[in-house]
Amino acid sequence: MSFLELKNLNARVGPLPILRDVSLQVAPGEVRALVGESGAGKSMIGKAILGTLPDAIRITGGEILLEGEDLQAMSPKARRRLIGAKVALIPQDPLTALNPARRVGPQICDRLVDILGWGRREAEARVIELLHEVHIPAPERVMRAYPHELSGGMRQRILIASAFAAEPQLIIADEPTTALDVTVQKQILRLIRDMQARHGTALLFVTHDLGVVSKLCQSMTVLFGGKVLEDTSVDQFFSAPDHAYSAALLAATPKYTDPGGSLMPVPEATIHAVEAEIAAHDLAHQIETVRQ
Amino acid sequence: MADGRAAAKRPINPRLWLSGGWLLILVVAALAAPLLAPQDPLAQDLFASRLPPMWQGGSEPGFPLGTDSLGRDVLSRVLYGARIALLVALVAGSCTCALGAVLGLIAGYYRGWADVVISRLIEIWMAFPPVLFAILLIAVMGTGLTSIIVAIVVIDWTRFARVIRAEAMTQGAMDYVASAKVAGRGRFGIMIREILPNVLPTIVVLLTLEMGIAVIVEAILSFVNLSISTDDPTWGSMIAEGRAAIHHSWWVLVVPLITLFLTVLSFSQLGEGLKDHFDPVLR
Numbered sequence: 001m002s003f004l005e006l007k008n009l010n011a012r013v014g015p016l017p018i019l020r021d022v023s024l025q026v027a028p029g030e031v032r033a034l035v036g037e038s039g040a041g042k043s044m045i046g047k048a049i050l051g052t053l054p055d056a057i058r059i060t061g062g063e064i065l066l067e068g069e070d071l072q073a074m075s076p077k078a079r080r081r082l083i084g085a086k087v088a089l090i091p092q093d094p095l096t097a098l099n100p101a102r103r104v105g106p107q108i109c110d111r112l113v114d115i116l117g118w119g120r121r122e123a124e125a126r127v128i129e130l131l132h133e134v135h136i137p138a139p140e141r142v143m144r145a146y147p148h149e150l151s152g153g154m155r156q157r158i159l160i161a162s163a164f165a166a167e168p169q170l171i172i173a174d175e176p177t178t179a180l181d182v183t184v185q186k187q188i189l190r191l192i193r194d195m196q197a198r199h200g201t202a203l204l205f206v207t208h209d210l211g212v213v214s215k216l217c218q219s220m221t222v223l224f225g226g227k228v229l230e231d232t233s234v235d236q237f238f239s240a241p242d243h244a245y246s247a248a249l250l251a252a253t254p255k256y257t258d259p260g261g262s263l264m265p266v267p268e269a270t271i272h273a274v275e276a277e278i279a280a281h282d283l284a285h286q287i288e289t290v291r292q
Numbered sequence: 293m294a295d296g297r298a299a300a301k302r303p304i305n306p307r308l309w310l311s312g313g314w315l316l317i318l319v320v321a322a323l324a325a326p327l328l329a330p331q332d333p334l335a336q337d338l339f340a341s342r343l344p345p346m347w348q349g350g351s352e353p354g355f356p357l358g359t360d361s362l363g364r365d366v367l368s369r370v371l372y373g374a375r376i377a378l379l380v381a382l383v384a385g386s387c388t389c390a391l392g393a394v395l396g397l398i399a400g401y402y403r404g405w406a407d408v409v410i411s412r413l414i415e416i417w418m419a420f421p422p423v424l425f426a427i428l429l430i431a432v433m434g435t436g437l438t439s440i441i442v443a444i445v446v447i448d449w450t451r452f453a454r455v456i457r458a459e460a461m462t463q464g465a466m467d468y469v470a471s472a473k474v475a476g477r478g479r480f481g482i483m484i485r486e487i488l489p490n491v492l493p494t495i496v497v498l499l500t501l502e503m504g505i506a507v508i509v510e511a512i513l514s515f516v517n518l519s520i521s522t523d524d525p526t527w528g529s530m531i532a533e534g535r536a537a538i539h540h541s542w543w544v545l546v547v548p549l550i551t552l553f554l555t556v557l558s559f560s561q562l563g564e565g566l567k568d569h570f571d572p573v574l575r
Contacts, residue, residue, distance in 0.1 A: 052470040055403065077478070084476025097467040101489035107468075110485075111475035159471075 001068065001170055003028045003202055004049065009062035011041075011048060011226075018044055018057065020227040020281060026170060031196060031203045033234070035249075036223035042206045043092075044226075046172045049204075050089060051079060071164040072099035084115040088163035090173040090192070094180075098147035106144030116166055117194040130161040133198075134191055153184040157191065164195055170202045177212075189216060210253045214238055222246050225278045245274050308565030309559035318555060322374040331355050333372040333525045339362050342541045344429035359529075360544040361537050369525035370551055376385035376526050377555065379437070380510045384444035385503035391445060392452020393495050400452065400460025401483050410457070414450045422447045423512060430518045437520055440513060446504050451505075452498055459491045497563045504559030511552055527552045 002025035011019040018041050026032050034042045047053045049064055051071070063264050066069045066086065069080055088111075091097040099107055105124060112123035126142070133138035134157040147155060156176065173192060177185040193216055196203050205217055213220055213234060220237055222230040222245070230243040239245045248266040255261065321328060331354060341363040346356045357367040378510035426443040433439040463469065464487060472482050507527075513519040515527025527548040534545025 002341045047470075050470075050474045052473055080473070080476045080478065083474060087474070089471060091467045091471060093467055097471050097487050099468040099472075099490065101492070102486075110472070110477070115476045 002026060003030075003067060004204070005063075005065040005068075006045070006049075007063040007065065009045075009048065009064065010060045011044065011053070011057055012198055013057050014058050017050070017282065018226045019059075020225070020278065021062070021285070022219065022222045022223075022226070022228055023062075024228065024231060026202050026204055028169060029200050029202055030219060031205060031216040031217045033220035034204060034206045034223065035210065035213060035220055037208060037209065039225075040223040041226035042208075042223055043174055045223075046089070046174050046204065046206055049172060050083060050087065051076075076090060081115065084111060085166065086168050087170045087172065088166065088168040090156075090159055090163045090176045090177060092175045094152055094159055097159055098155060100147050102146075103143070104145055104147060104150070104158060108143075108158065108165060111162070111166050127161065127165055131158065133164075134158070134161045134195070136161070152180055153188065156180060156184075156188050160188070160191060160195060164199055167199065168201060170204065171196075172204045173205045174205070176207070177209075192216070210250065222249070224274050227278050227281060229274065244270055305568060307561050308569060311561035311565060314558040315552055315562065318374050318558075319378060320369050320466045322378050325368075325371040325375055329365070329368035329371045330356065331368045333364065333368040334523060336362045336364055340385050340546075342537070344541070345543050345547075357547050358541065358543045360533060361541065364525075366530075366544060366547050369530055370527070370548055372525045373527045373530060373548065374551070376437070376520065376524065377507050377510060377552075380440055380444070381503040381506045381559070384441040384506040384510075385499055387441065387445045388448045388502050388506075389452055389495060389499045392449040393456050393491075395449070396453040396456025397460050397483060397487065399489070400457035401464045401487055402479065403461075403464075407457075410453065414453050414457075416448045420447075423509070426509060426513065427516065429517060430513060435518055435520060439511055440519055443513075444509050447509075448502060448505065451502065452495070455494060455498060456491055459494050460487055463487050493567070496570070497567045500559050500563035500566060504556040504563075507552065507556055507559065 004026040006022055006024050009019050009022040010017065021043075022045060024034075024045075034045060036042045044053065044057065044123075048059060049066075049071075053059070058071065059072065066082060069082070071082070074082065098104065102270070108127045109120065109123040112118045112126060113120060117124070124179070128139045128143065131142060136142055136154065136157055142150065142154070142158070150158070160176075168193075176192065180188060189212060207213060217234050218233075219233050221228055222232075222237075222243065224245055230237070230241065230246050234240060236242075237246060238250065241248070241250055245266070248270040252264045252266050254263060275278050337359075339363050340352065340355065343355050343359040343363075344351050345358040345366075346353075348358075351358065355365050355367070355381055355548050357365075357370070359365055360369075395410050399407040425447050429443040429446060430439050448554065460483075469482055469486055472486050477485070510519060510526065511528035511531065514526040515532045517529070517532070519526055519528060530548040531545060531552070534541075534543075534548065
């Protein structure tokens, strides 16, 4: 059984659909990429699962199942407890993801103390152990530091440690490297991969970088305009993509083998075709609603 | 590591020290007024009226800053006046701050209908001219220290509520709030543990400004005779009395005026200084 399952999830901002019948599954221990261009709704899926959608966005249909339990049917408190215990987030921007007014240590320990009911001291020991694991020198000192005293890469490591601290079954990584230097990006990706392998956690990796996907993930979901275009294994995608958009996306990726080559955009004809597909889907959806 | 670097980066801020110094002197003077004042501030002596300050000819030893037209000692009255001014600043300032900050936090973080209600209330409130509003309130409640404090709280809470609301809204949109939510923390917990520490510097700065404003409002109300009973020495009433005698005894007006000026300036500069002091750490 899959650990996380989305069934025909729909979400809107006012009248505008931003998720269109999104279905996807993440099995225990699976590393799945969520790929799409800006505005495709990849981050929104993560937020919908975590319950941190902005107020303006409403979920208008579908189910979010965590171990078979529908999250939307739960009370907010029960949902928070379940999410807090089983799912964690590696956020996009490490600069704003730590509270600037609090020391780093207590912030990371909060989850262990609040959700798992550990003692403060116990939680601290565990966090220090994890900070060692993400290669932070002198963790005891870092625990007492304020976020502004640490570099972006350090902070992202801390957030990774914090995500793994409560041994969640699923981690949602929302473009965890886009806010970092290119040189640091590689280290952080390797770190996430190592930690994932060691802890056996399932990972939902939100990104627009196909290079990262090919190195890190097993399966992937391609999104466009809030609609799933392709749900496939990474090997399959890179050898023979099913959808025309996927093929165009793959062709647009710069290649090491052709360093001087010009960058290829996704052809407009493909974009139009996908948009037509989405319009047809919306129409079908509307007809369905009217019929009911 | 952390503390050493932070301390080294922050040079001594003259603005903070000068304003803090003056306020400290004032607090000590107010507390020790019975010991420091050379005369009873209420004692009238018509034979010693309009004595000039000590550096002018014709002064008398017991009256270093001269006397007013009823022969009351100006220095003693300024010292006792500081008690009332600081009491009003402290109590009215903190109450205003507490009320405004709580409403601002709720409106800015909880949003929804709470925000709608509080924001409309702020807008309606701000349509009243503040000093006129205060005079109206005092007229209804009667004069006295409590009325002054209540009037200041009632007219000025919007200043806090507006700023703290905006600040809470900005902080509420930050990723660390989302992270705290994912980590299972409830809304109230997030407001207290995550948002509040981040708006605290703003609250402290506003509080010092508000204390200066409270001193001014109290002086204005005393000036128009709507403050505490006319017998009690307040800076505002001294200025009002001194105004009538400006041609033959300027010191009766100038001494409380300078004290008031320095005090209000110090409060606002203390706020500015604290803002600089907090800034590099938190932003």
